[in-house]
Amino acid sequence: MYEIGNTKIISLIDKSRPIGYSDDSIATLRKIIRTTGARALPIIDKNTGNFMGIIDRGDILIVSSTKTNAIASSIVKELPIELNPDIKIIDALELMFKYDKWELPIIENKKYIGLFSISDIVRFLFNNAKDYLKSLKAEDYMTKDPIVVSPDDPISKIWKKMVELKYAGLPVANEKQKLVGIITQFDLIKKGYTRVHFESESGIVKTTKVKDAMTYTVIYGYPWSTLYEISIPMVKKDYGRIPIVSSENDKKVIGIIDREDLAKIIIRGD
Template sequence: MISIPVGKVKAENILKKFPYLLPYDKASHARELIREYKIRVLAVANSPNNPKIVGLIKRVNILNISSTKSNLQVNDIMEQPIAIIREDDEVDVILNALLKNNEWYGIVTNSSGEYKGIVGLEDVINYYYKNEPEIFNVEASVLSKKLEYLYEDDEISKAWYKMLEHDYAGFPVVKRDLKVVGSLTQHDLISKGYTRIQLESQTSPRKILVKEAMNVPPICIKQSDKVTNAVDEMVNKNVGRVFIIDDGGKIKGIIDRSDIARLIFEKKIKS
């Protein structure tokens, strides 16, 4: 457990040292790493020696590739990073930067701009979960965001378009009576090898349904539960969102890491 006083913990104390990519690596290699590490982003550096950040690869960039055998290189699909975190930035600076830029992850560099790792909302959440758990002693329903979901018999193309439309990385999957039966995330799509052509196809002879790609069982909490219960699930099961259900198992809300991060910001930093 990290024992540094709250407010003094720095990026270097909580970052994860994920591998980085080079511009001329194959995009297929980026896919393999994102699938292996189950992460939303990977840094792109200019060189294996004293690596300086030149870009960023997101899961959505990988899913936009039209074939798993594509000859595309990393520099063909990379983006410019929005949230750059310095290794000596403290937790309040990290959280503010991520929320301000609507990002779940930031690339961490030293003062010379060399790559050091990646820090995410979950790292900040994990820290407060271990050190100040009382922050999360509020009703979960207070944080519940706008409700979006997929039906289990929706086509996979609908799920893909909905992810793009709402800029969400995952959704609950429900039956027609709104009982939650699973979840579907960008990671599920990548891990099962789907490509852009498959995700966008609405004319294929064989329709791919959401229930074929979804992950089960869904991670749910009750309407009467506290945010603490949601954070317990996120931290212990390493998931980005939990679903709020009623006593009959019907979907009532969603809480994701950005909701938890905003709660921390309001309670500990903004105040």
């Protein structure tokens, strides 16, 4: 894994990732995220061409109304760290874990070069360390006994949990703890939910449940699944997390593996 960790990140980035501009409306940014599935949008100053910051799915969700007059420059976040094109994977990963940021911009002379994402790491491992991933089992890398939500939980409750724990998605299970779906920030954006739906104590919140927004068709793994098998839907379908169930019969949720868990393989020096 030494050679993988010392590869420069510039060779990994997907240059086709979408961007936004400082004068784009929030509605425009929401549409870009909804149609492309982007987790984060680098924002470029329309006048200078300089990089301004990042707007992610969570930022889009907290805007209080789809009719807001806000533009990108009014909500864009400056990041605590930027990457240079020559930085190596291992060094970039350490910064990601240190600052708890899973998409970091590559900047040179204030100009945006590309977005380095934790998904780039997963794809790189998938393509360059297949045999090694096939030797590792999910049970040794998964987060055990993950937080699970009910189909009947109100969307407002789940949103607060996502914000508190910085989770982008949660498994959904029935009263027997059987996996029945997954709910993610992207699900909420696709269905058109915004902050007003999460904070209001009347109207839509009373009738809007997780089951109204969740994804019912969910790919899952088993404790004995290899990390290679787990990484396939992450790479092929850009899934951020894979629930782990006890068996095909009861499908009890006993763990979850996300992209960060796979990336830790490099950090750990495996």
